[in-house]
Amino acid sequence: xxxxxxxxxxxxxxxxxxxxxxxxxxxxxxxxxxxxxxxxxxxxxxxxxxxxxxxxxxxxxxxxxxxxxxxxxxxxxxxxxxxxxxxxxxxxxxxxxxxxxxxxxxxxxxxxxxxxxxxxxxxxxxxxxxxxxxxxxxxxxxxxxxxxxxxxxxxxxxxxxxxxxxxxxxxxxxxxxxxxxxxxxxxxxxxxxxxxxxxxxxxxxxxxxxxxxxxxxxxxxxxxxxxxxxxxxxxxxxxxxxxxxxxxxxxxxxxxxxxxxxxxxxxxxxxxxxxxxxxxxxxxxxxxxxxxxxxxxxxxxxxxxxxxxxxxxxxxxxxxxxxxxxxxxxxxxxxxxxxxxxxxxxxxxxxxxxxxxxxxxxxxxxxxxxxx
Amino acid sequence: xxxxxxxxxxxxxxxxxxxxxxxxxxxxxxxxxxxxxxxxxxxxxxxxxxxxxxxxxxxxxxxxxxxxxxxxxxxxxxxxxxxxxxxxxxxxxxxxxxxxxxxxxxxxxxxxxxxxxxxxxxxxxxxxxxxxxxxxxxxxxxxxxxxxxxxxxxxxxxxxxxxxxxxxxxxxxxxxxxxxxxxxxxxxxxxxxxxxxxxxxxxxxxxxxxxxxxxxxxxxxxxxxxxxxxxxxxxxxxxxxxxxxxxxxxxxxxxxxxxxxx
Numbered sequence: 001x002x003x004x005x006x007x008x009x010x011x012x013x014x015x016x017x018x019x020x021x022x023x024x025x026x027x028x029x030x031x032x033x034x035x036x037x038x039x040x041x042x043x044x045x046x047x048x049x050x051x052x053x054x055x056x057x058x059x060x061x062x063x064x065x066x067x068x069x070x071x072x073x074x075x076x077x078x079x080x081x082x083x084x085x086x087x088x089x090x091x092x093x094x095x096x097x098x099x100x101x102x103x104x105x106x107x108x109x110x111x112x113x114x115x116x117x118x119x120x121x122x123x124x125x126x127x128x129x130x131x132x133x134x135x136x137x138x139x140x141x142x143x144x145x146x147x148x149x150x151x152x153x154x155x156x157x158x159x160x161x162x163x164x165x166x167x168x169x170x171x172x173x174x175x176x177x178x179x180x181x182x183x184x185x186x187x188x189x190x191x192x193x194x195x196x197x198x199x200x201x202x203x204x205x206x207x208x209x210x211x212x213x214x215x216x217x218x219x220x221x222x223x224x225x226x227x228x229x230x231x232x233x234x235x236x237x238x239x240x241x242x243x244x245x246x247x248x249x250x251x252x253x254x255x256x257x258x259x260x261x262x263x264x265x266x267x268x269x270x271x272x273x274x275x276x277x278x279x280x281x282x283x284x285x286x287x288x289x290x291x292x293x294x295x296x297x298x299x300x301x302x303x304x305x306x307x308x309x310x311x312x313x314x315x316x317x318x319x320x321x322x323x324x325x326x327x328x329x330x331x332x333x334x335x336x337x338x339x340x341x342x343x344x345x346x347x348x349x350x351x352x353x354x355x356x357x358x359x360x361x362x363x364x365x366x367x368x369x370x371x372x
Numbered sequence: 373x374x375x376x377x378x379x380x381x382x383x384x385x386x387x388x389x390x391x392x393x394x395x396x397x398x399x400x401x402x403x404x405x406x407x408x409x410x411x412x413x414x415x416x417x418x419x420x421x422x423x424x425x426x427x428x429x430x431x432x433x434x435x436x437x438x439x440x441x442x443x444x445x446x447x448x449x450x451x452x453x454x455x456x457x458x459x460x461x462x463x464x465x466x467x468x469x470x471x472x473x474x475x476x477x478x479x480x481x482x483x484x485x486x487x488x489x490x491x492x493x494x495x496x497x498x499x500x501x502x503x504x505x506x507x508x509x510x511x512x513x514x515x516x517x518x519x520x521x522x523x524x525x526x527x528x529x530x531x532x533x534x535x536x537x538x539x540x541x542x543x544x545x546x547x548x549x550x551x552x553x554x555x556x557x558x559x560x561x562x563x564x565x566x567x568x569x570x571x572x573x574x575x576x577x578x579x580x581x582x583x584x585x586x587x588x589x590x591x592x593x594x595x596x597x598x599x600x601x602x603x604x605x606x607x608x609x610x611x612x613x614x615x616x617x618x619x620x621x622x623x624x625x626x627x628x629x630x631x632x633x634x
Binding site: 029 | 498
């Protein structure tokens with residue numbers, strides 16, 4: 001394949017620049033800088049250009065020449081007729097109206113802050129609307145039980161509940177072991193070995209169990225729900241449902257929220273139980289506290305109201321994780337960037353909200369269930 | 373000039389599970405041809421196209437593009453070969469995170485040879501080639517109509533000055549008017565840039581208006597390969613159904629390939 005060549009011929013009345021070879025992207029792209037420097041150098045002194053020997057030229061090659069010519073055709077130019085078309089095209093493209101550039105407003109900083117505030121406001125309004133819609137759907141289903149989306153609820157229960165059991169069990173067990181091990185090291189120093197049951201029992205049942213499971217579920221099911229709804233938005237499935245007269249609130253949001261609200265307290269119960277077993281095993285190994293003693297002491301030092309607090313917290317967490325996931329899922333616009341932004345936002349907000357709610361619970365229930 | 377075909381397929385066999393899609397399929401496409409690949413739904417047209425561009429591997433057989441195999445010989449050779457063809461996907465496959473300008477500029481920037489000014493000039497030229505205006509460069513793919521998506525995707529496919537253009541259902545999802553103008557655009561650019569074009573289509577209007585030759589894919593092989601007139605002489609139930617149904621005859625009459633009844 002012949003490369004692009006430049007040749008300068010000095011003759012009477014000025015210099016002639018003769019171009020030959022192939023002026024295509026494939027032959028010029030690797031030496032664009034060199035070629036354009038060379039062209040610029042010869043262009044200054046050139047009086048006429050001979051392009052008759054150019055074997056092939058494409059738009060990349062033509063743009064290279066065009067720029068060397070100072071964005072206009074040279075006065076004396078000989079060129080093959082079949083190569084004319086490309087320069088005509090460049091000429092046309094050059095004279096199409098430019099897109100006006102938008103000037104940067106002096107109030108840009110204020111606008112950024114303003115739009116952020118408005119954005120947060122919109123989120124709140126949309127979220128409240130979603131919660132309201134969920135409430136209306138709940139009332140509707142109570143009045144017309146036949147409309148209850150049973151299959152969807154059951155599928156979601158399986159996906160976000162049953163399928164989450166192994167990972168919550170594994171994490172719960174390990175946390176139980178770690179908590180028990182660390183506490184045992186401290187308690188041994190004071191000879192307060194028996195209090196290991198109090199620490200592990202209260203900590204896991206009241207605090208760690210629900211929060212741990214909520215964070216796991218937010219990462220696991222929350223992101224899945226957002227991504228699923230988001231892709232359904234991208235592929236217009238949500239719109240398709242709407243045109244069939246199927247209310248998206250009742251069919252997409254409602255089953256997810258109901259299923260997670262049911263599944264979460266059960267998962268909390270499951271994970272807490274496994275975590276207690278982990279703690280018990282570790283306590284037996286570290287402090288020689290027998291399983292029998294652990295079982296006997298646990299109900300005495302951890303009043304049942306703690307379990308109820310844990311389960312109620314689980315229920316509330318589940319509801320909020322699902323609502324937040326649906327909120328962000330339905331905000332996805334049809335592009336990949338928006339999908340990734342909303343999925344991230346969904347998980348981060350869900351975890352943050354879980355911790356905020358947990359703090360509220362801690363304050364509100366400070367007089368309940370703690371043996372004095 | 374060498375006479376190596378641009379695309380050379382030999383003994384291609386593909387199967388999905390127990391279903392044979394292609395069995396000992398042979399096809400040659402010569403330089404400068406506009407070949408339409410037609411066939412019933414599920415006959416493996418798009419699969420064949422995806423194999424030619426190296427997205428799918430055949431179970432056996434060989435595919436050569438520009439006389440070279442698609443795979444092997446190192447990353448650089450594979451990349452150079454892929455830069456010699458452009459692909460227009462059915463849904464456009466524009467990068468939704470980029471605006472139109474950046475979508476077209478993307479392959480040029482990947483070359484790492486051109487400065488931003490040159491890229492700007494080239495992108496503006498491509499935009500004008502596909503009959504879009506400079507201000508369309510700022511739009512995001514989500515804001516484009518179906519016809520514009522196809523045009524932008526075509527501009528992106530042409531960004532690296534390919535010699536071979538592969539089109540998957542170029543007019544699917546366009547209304548007849550848009551589809552006509554898109555076909556005209558492809559034909560004009562094809563002639564102007566000296567492209568070899570392989571397209572998969574269902575649409576007889578597209579086929580009649582664009583192709584110099586037609587390849588009929590049925591019974592897991594290329595059943596017939598020739599000009600539209602030659603193909604219509606072939607006696608085969610599929611071909612008769614495809615070309616001589618009432619709708620098809622109407623489309624072909626419009627293009628003057630079949631005499632209108634009196």
